[in-house]
Amino acid sequence: MIADRLSVACEAARRGGEYLLEAGRTAAFSVHEKAANDFVTESDSACEAIIIGAIKEHFPGDGIFAEESGSKAGANGRWIIDPIDGTVNFARSIPNYTISIAWELEPYHPLVGVVYNPRQDELFWASSGNGAYLNGEPITVSSVSDPAYALLATVPPHRHRELYEEYALRLRRLVHGTSDLRSYGSCALEMAYIAAGRLDAYYEMCLGYYDMAAGLALVREAGGMGSPACEAVPFTDGRCDLVASNGLIHHEILHMVQQ
Numbered sequence: 001m002i003a004d005r006l007s008v009a010c011e012a013a014r015r016g017g018e019y020l021l022e023a024g025r026t027a028a029f030s031v032h033e034k035a036a037n038d039f040v041t042e043s044d045s046a047c048e049a050i051i052i053g054a055i056k057e058h059f060p061g062d063g064i065f066a067e068e069s070g071s072k073a074g075a076n077g078r079w080i081i082d083p084i085d086g087t088v089n090f091a092r093s094i095p096n097y098t099i100s101i102a103w104e105l106e107p108y109h110p111l112v113g114v115v116y117n118p119r120q121d122e123l124f125w126a127s128s129g130n131g132a133y134l135n136g137e138p139i140t141v142s143s144v145s146d147p148a149y150a151l152l153a154t155v156p157p158h159r160h161r162e163l164y165e166e167y168a169l170r171l172r173r174l175v176h177g178t179s180d181l182r183s184y185g186s187c188a189l190e191m192a193y194i195a196a197g198r199l200d201a202y203y204e205m206c207l208g209y210y211d212m213a214a215g216l217a218l219v220r221e222a223g224g225m226g227s228p229a230c231e232a233v234p235f236t237d238g239r240c241d242l243v244a245s246n247g248l249i250h251h252e253i254l255h256m257v258q259q
Contacts, residue, residue: 191215
């Protein structure tokens with residue numbers, strides 16, 4: 001069951017990636033604002049349709065939760081799909097955008113995760129109990145055990161400016177408690193980079209679950225951890241406040257965020 005869905009997820013990501021590369025070269029697409037600082041292009045919906053079509057060829061009874069088309073119930077778990085995680089990057093021809101596909105039986109416990117960066121042709125995948133991989137090679141989280149030496153990804157709540165002061169206080173602690181910061185504009189990519197040992201930790205507020213589901217599977221299978229930033233605020237489809245890490249510094253990052 002899991003192996004078959006992993007194979008289909010990888011194929012769906014490749015198909016979507018081929019479309020996005022061609023669209024990025026030739027399409028004169030327009031950018032629309034769905035909500036404050038939340039953008040979408042025609043390519044988001046077209047790529048999502050390609051991915052869902054590839055999945056339905058093999059698993060027509062599975063549920064779907066996709067960023068652009070919403071939720072459709074099914075009998076065999078659900079697929080969580082973000083057709084372009086990093087739409088602004090895609091629209092600006094910045095290469096840090098990804099296709100994110102996960103599958104789960106229980107909510108917020110993804111068993112399959114695939115993250116594909118088509119511009120760099122990096123396909124990350126993981127399945128429960130089988131580890132995490134990048135283009136077929138095993139990957140693992142970093143061995144950084146002191147947060148003072150950690151490379152952290154974090155992003156301000158640009159779609160929820162009313163939370164910025166709260167975020168700024170946390171950012172101050174993270175800046176003083178870690179080595180350096182990065183932001184790539186794609187949650188799925190940043191999670192994949194933790195799984196590959198390129199980053200050590202990640203914090204963001206107000207994610208959609210489709211942003212992080214595949215990355216969560218990758219990080220956990222690579223030996224890391226991903227959890228709600230506050231235990232009292234569990235993940236939901238509409239909002240996830242996330243801390244992810246290599247596991248060795250997870251509690252320290254949580255402490256900085258929760259103070």
